[in-house]
Amino acid sequence: MSDLKVGLAGLGTVGAAVIRMLERRAGDLAARTGRNLKVVAVAARDRTRDRGIDLSGMRWYEDPVALARDPDIDVFVELMGGADDPAKAAVLAALDLGRPVVTANKALLAKWGVMLAERAEATGAGLHFEAAVAGGIPIVKTLRESLAGNVVERVSGILNGTCNYILTRMADEKLAFDTCLAEAQRLGYAEADPTFDIDGFDTAHKLAILTSLAFGTRVDADAIYVEGIRQLTLEDIEAADDLGYKVKLLGVALRTETGIEQRVHPTMVPKHWPIAQVSGVTNAVALDADAVDLTLVGPGAGGDATASAVVGDLADVARGVKGFVFGLPVATLMKAERAPMQRHEGGYYIRLSVVNKPGTAATIARRMADEGISLESIVQRRPGGLQGEAPQGTARVILITYATTEEAVRRAIAAIEADGVVSSLPQVIRIEKD
Structure with a gap:
């Protein structure tokens, strides 16, 4: 049985969880894919940090681009984050060699997804990104593969666990926004600077990717109308409850007569809707298609949940599964005509x-x-x-x-x-x- 030799850049919470999962599930993964999935080289900034994993048998790189070019790896995994270099340079370096890439980087894909897909097509490399949207929920494969026979009319969802946690606490415990945000930061659900989450930009990046997969458009985060949750008050949450609604930060994309409407904003949804029942840091995505309607619910972040998606992509690489990055050849992707809000x-x-x-x-x-x-x-x-x-x-x-x-x-x-x-x-x- 041959090895699939993995080079992994980024040893934070997710990177460490991927290594642990590959070790823990080694036998089952080999049985399922016919190959041994092994991390043989890593890249990270701090060699001395204790990550709770054994890195002694792995080659160490300071430069992730050098790791991406290592001739003795079969697949490059990018878990560093960030829309630009070094993540962008490292992914391009691997794709230029025709080497498959697995990434969890939604910011990179939202900004450079079309260019990266063009490069992948030109060199025959696979670009896999299940972990970039909704954590452990297999929404990318669902849209790109499982619903290939459907015409999708609408995609909507709770795509940011930080915001959903805050809104859940406000509703359930009658707490002010600032109090809930501070608690989210204490628990590690929100960054010290929470702007990217609470102002809706994280959700917009994920929605841009889902829109491309659902409607065959070029990824364009700038075409999305964005509002966050910073302005919400406890009075608004209580009023919604009195009226029979829950307030959720939703990302929504749908077909209209004037184009694809893409929007991120707080929304009142009826309490009996499945998506209204999703609480805490959990994510959910609802798909309305001509043949089926689906709602997928699961953990949207965290080491194990995101690692689950990364390892799933690695299993696809080991099996030789490869398709068009956004479901269609880049040349056929339409410009995302923005329906006026x-x-x-x-x-x-x-x-x-x-x-x-x-x-x-x-x-x-x-x-x-x-x-x-x-x-x-x-x-x-x-x-x-x-x-x-x-x-x-x-x-x-x-x-x-x-x-x-x-x-x-x-x-x-x-x-x-x-x-x-x-x-x-x-x-x-x-x-x-x-």
Whole structure:
């Protein structure tokens, strides 16, 4: 039985977990693939760090590009992260040699995916990235292979465990956003600088990859409308609960008459939807296709979950499985025509802090009517001492609209602000309904 000699760059939590998994499952992997999967060389910055794994029999490289070019490896695994060098240079070095690459790097793929796919096609190398999206959920293979006979109409999901953890704690324990973020940082779910997660960019990178796989488009993270969760308050979470919804940060891509609509933003989803039940750091992806509808749920991050996806890709390499990187030849991938967010249609939750004086409600209703917006409900909350309540002299007004357009909502809010009846920035959350 021959060996599949692995060169692995990046010995953080995931890299160490991959080595442990390959050792622990060595016999079963050999039986399944017909080859012995062995890490023979590694690259990392610190040789002295104790990672809880035995690296004594492996060649050590300071430079991951040199590792990628090592003539005595069969596959290069990139687990360093980052959209540019050294990850980009190392992956290109391996692909240029026709050497298969396994990566968990969503930022790299979101920025350079098309170029890397072109290089892989030119040299005949495989580029595998199951671990780049939704951790241990096999969503890449599902879209690229299992649903090849389907026409996918919509992909949506919870793609960031940090945000889902924060929103879950806010809803379940009635805690403020800042409190939940601090706890997420303490537990290691959020970075010291959480911007990439809580402002929606991590979700956008993953959605860009899923959009390419689902709709045959070129990966383009810049075509995605992005909002994060930083502006959400406990009042919004409690209002959603009263109305029968959960608030989730969703990444959504769907076909429309004007193009592929791609968006990342907080969303109110009905409590009975499967995706509303997904809590903590768990991820979920819902696929709506012409033949089947699927919801896949599982751990979206963490050493073992991500290592599971990496090892699955290595097993494919060992078996000789190779296909087009994004499911189709790069030359046939379409430009991701961005459907204007202003044309998005759906229900809206609008929270206004308004001046508590006669005529305010009539002004709001008139401006909504001017834009053809029908209101399902209007709730006014009196000022008081509760967290998130309006200060004295103002009141909270919560509007729930029937289906309307983003453009109409934005115009109505701008008019209400111009009328001088609001005392702070309005809150708008989109609603997904049955």
